Amino acid sequence: MNIAILNGDSEAASPFQAYLLKLSQKLKDRGHTVIKLDLATLNLKGCSGCWGCWVKTPGECVKHDGSATVRRAIIDSDLTLLASPITMGFTSALLKRAADQMVPLIHPYFVVEGGEIHHRARYARYPLMALLLDAGEQADAEDIEMTTAIWRRTARNLKTRLAFTAVASRDAEEVANELTLVA
Amino acid sequence: MNSLLLLNGSPRGERSNSIKMLERIAEGWRRKGGTVEALHLARRDQFARAVTAFAEAETVLLGMPLYTDAMPAVVKEYIEALMPRVAAAKAGLRNPTLGFLVQSGFPEARHSRPVVRYLEKLAARLGSRYAGTIVRGGGGALEWMPEQANKKLWQQLRVLGEQLARDGQFGAAELKAIAGRERLGPLTVMLATLACKLPLTQSMWNKMLKENGVWERRFDAPYGPAFRP
Ligand SMILES: Cc1cc2nc3c(=O)[nH]c(=O)nc-3n(C[C@H](O)[C@H](O)[C@H](O)COP(=O)(O)O)c2cc1C
Numbered sequence: 001m002n003i004a005i006l007n008g009d010s011e012a013a014s015p016f017q018a019y020l021l022k023l024s025q026k027l028k029d030r031g032h033t034v035i036k037l038d039l040a041t042l043n044l045k046g047c048s049g050c051w052g053c054w055v056k057t058p059g060e061c062v063k064h065d066g067s068a069t070v071r072r073a074i075i076d077s078d079l080t081l082l083a084s085p086i087t088m089g090f091t092s093a094l095l096k097r098a099a100d101q102m103v104p105l106i107h108p109y110f111v112v113e114g115g116e117i118h119h120r121a122r123y124a125r126y127p128l129m130a131l132l133l134d135a136g137e138q139a140d141a142e143d144i145e146m147t148t149a150i151w152r153r154t155a156r157n158l159k160t161r162l163a164f165t166a167v168a169s170r171d172a173e174e175v176a177n178e179l180t181l182v183a
Numbered sequence: 184m185n186s187l188l189l190l191n192g193s194p195r196g197e198r199s200n201s202i203k204m205l206e207r208i209a210e211g212w213r214r215k216g217g218t219v220e221a222l223h224l225a226r227r228d229q230f231a232r233a234v235t236a237f238a239e240a241e242t243v244l245l246g247m248p249l250y251t252d253a254m255p256a257v258v259k260e261y262i263e264a265l266m267p268r269v270a271a272a273k274a275g276l277r278n279p280t281l282g283f284l285v286q287s288g289f290p291e292a293r294h295s296r297p298v299v300r301y302l303e304k305l306a307a308r309l310g311s312r313y314a315g316t317i318v319r320g321g322g323g324a325l326e327w328m329p330e331q332a333n334k335k336l337w338q339q340l341r342v343l344g345e346q347l348a349r350d351g352q353f354g355a356a357e358l359k360a361i362a363g364r365e366r367l368g369p370l371t372v373m374l375a376t377l378a379c380k381l382p383l384t385q386s387m388w389n390k391m392l393k394e395n396g397v398w399e400r401r402f403d404a405p406y407g408p409a410f411r412p
Contacts, residue, residue, distance in 0.1 A: 107410070123407050
């Protein structure tokens with residue numbers, strides 16, 4: 001399967017970066033096609049809340065920045081792995097910047113789904129999502145649970161679901177096996 | 184005199200729904216004799232000022248729109264810039280009383296609850312007294328309705344501002360009232376499902392699409408097969 005890894009670590013030489021490289025290799029060893037996007041290098045301009053992606057250039061951010069690469073990688077993938085250190089109890093501002101610019105992937109029209117108001121899908125299919133978190137020394141189990149709860153909702157708004165959350169203290173071999181199982 | 188540091192976390196800055204709501208809370212605060220410093224996090228210079236001002240403030244109110252079920256990226260950047268204040272609190276320094284406003288496009292409060300949990304813990308992480316989080320759905324009403332239509336909301340916000348000034352926290356009953364419905368009831372789900380099928384419900388999007396001359400392209404899907412219901 002096609003796996004997109006969105007790397008939300010802005011530190012270039014962290015242990016988490018090394019872990020992601022190892023994990024990518026293990027996924028490739030299992031026959032998957034892996035694209036790892038280092039969000040820090042993509043010059044993401046972030047969302048200014050202009051609604052242009054819905055009403056001016058439907059499906060595309062008006063900023064024409066690296067966020068287009070992120071959106072393409074997501075739609076091309078069967079599984080999108082959101083990888084980030086936890087800082088101040090949540091995934092990085094860098095990953096959030098990418099997430100805010102994922103809104104072009106859905107359509108403005110309102111729909112009711114699971115008893116809640118949501119937006120209509122724009123694409124015929126969306127990848128499963130999973131979280132890979134570097135808890136570091138600061139984050140506790142509750143931070144991981146709360147971060148997961150938020151991303152579970154985000155995945156739902158992006159017309160998919162969060163398959164699971166893994167922490168980078170776990171063996172990369174084990175995580176690669178689990179990722180292979182979910183998709 | 185009591186001073187309030189009012190932080191607007193909307194990327195839309197001065198033209199945002201968030202600042203409209205925050206200004207009403209500030210009115211309530213001023214009625215109790217306090218002063219207000221308002222800053223937009225989306226403006227780079229003001230962002231920097233907001234970081235230094237946090238350490239000196241007595242009370243901080245951070246407002247934001249819900250963005251993909253969480254805080255907008257600029258708000259997370261700001262929270263990350265407060266990291267030294269966690270260490271400061273551990274070293275026995277005081278951090279300000281912290282309250283929040285989360286307002287969302289969808290009408291139900293339910294969408295905002297996970298991030299509210301996060302914000303409450305953020306206050307604890309900073310060793311700040313938690314004043315509470317004002318949750319309000321249906322941001323479209325602020326955007327597309329005349330000012331008059333939101334009179335009740337403005338009044339509720341002023342009262343919350345007064346409470347913050349007087350008690351250092353928002354009243355539980357007032358928070359509950361302003362949040363409105365946690366989730367849609369079964370009848371509303373039925374009606375909303377029907378309403379979503381009517382062009383009227385989507386008319387504000389259609390109007391903008393037409394004005395911009397891209398109505399025909401509204402279902403464009405640049406990266407893959409488009410959804411067909
Ligand atoms: C990128 C983006 C993501 C959004 N995500 C959500 C969401 O997950 N749930 C929701 O209810 N509203 C969402 N909204 C709608 C805004 O919260 C709503 O329009 C709000 O009133 C905007 O406030 P502002 O004018 O202060 O920026 C989103 C808007 C944008 C631009």
